[in-house]
Ligand SMILES: O=C(O)/C=C/C(=O)CC(=O)CC(=O)O
């Protein structure tokens with residue numbers, strides 16, 4: 001009955017993880033946490049266990065809970081872990097557990113603003129070489145600030161959502177004028193998404209030492225990218241329609257508190273950054289990724305290779321006084337490492353289409369074809385050799401309309 005207290009030490013969704021999501025249950029969409037292969041409706045549990053502040057979970061979005069800030073997140077986590085560990089609440093827990101194979105998981109937050117960074121030196125260098133071969137691969141600002149762009153929050157979708165191939169303008173290299181039609185260079189970008197909570201006041205930046213107080217948790221993110229649309233449109237204002245048609249995120253938000261064992265030093269920042277970007281909060285995360293394309297693992301990016309800390313990205317995003325809102329998401333940027341096997345997008349893996357990738361079934365690919373499926377998976381280290389699962393982020397490509 002109380003199987004959740006006897007989970008094996010290597011269970012990636014054990015009591016040390018407890019990622020949050022939203023499930024479509026019989027009484028409506030409800031906030032849940034994942035316990036092994038079950039979703040636990042925590043609003044229902046709180047009601048039965050007499051925990052008043054749990055009313056915030058009786059809805060279909062994590063935003064009200066995100067609004068409450070880091071003290072409420074910490075006490076909710078402690079309450080959940082104690083309640084699950086104690087035999088006293090076995091009946092209440094049991095009554096609110098739903099096997100995952102019987103529930104639909106929904107987009108867990110109402111996305112407020114969305115920013116996407118460019119924090120991998122290896123990705124930025126590789127893309128610079130391919131997009132701007134006549135220039136230095138890294139722009140002069142790259143090592144002084146985490147570069148980013150504002151994305152389209154309304155097209156963030158949950159894992160499992162099909163992705164329609166976008167149409168748009170592209171200019172084939174040999175052509176004199178642009179043509180209109182379906183993208184022929186559709187790509188993915190394996191990223192980590194950071195979910196923000198706790199609104200700030202316009203005009204008041206978040207100092208680096210407070211940045212983590214606003215990072216509620218993380219989720220796997222895929223920034224689908226149409227490279228041909230992007231290459232033609234992006235000068236001088238940056239990514240636009242080549243990125244905004246869809247961004248997928250995982251169904252589970254792993255709380256930052258579950259990533260204590262994943263803290264690592266950054267690879268090293270030289271030249272030194274301006275003071276507002278330096279401090280003890282500027283650490284990285286050790287998260288292992290796997291990129292699967294039609295059943296074949298084609299890459300294993302490592303998040304620890306990222307040049308900028310998540311805290312530096314958040315602080316930089318607010319240094320001009322721009323506000324944060326609960327439900328904001330910022331993406332890390334494509335996670336690419338120094339080795340070819342750790343590149344986080346197909347543009348890099350196929351070197352702009354010049355080096356086809358062979359999949360296990362014997363087929364080859366450069367960019368995505370209609371019907372292709374990509375699955376991003378990620379895990380982080382837990383305590384004493386345990387694993388914290390971030391789940392997966394899946395998308396299948398449908399033909400253009
Ligand atoms: O260098 C460029 O012009 C564009 C680069 C990207 O497409 C990257 C982007 O979306 C940020 C990232 O994911 O790292």
Ligand SMILES: [Ca+2]
Pocket residue numbers: 116117189191223331333334
């Ligand atoms: Ca991106």
Ligand SMILES: [Mg+2]
Pocket residue numbers: 222223224225242243244245246247
């Ligand atoms: Mg995108």
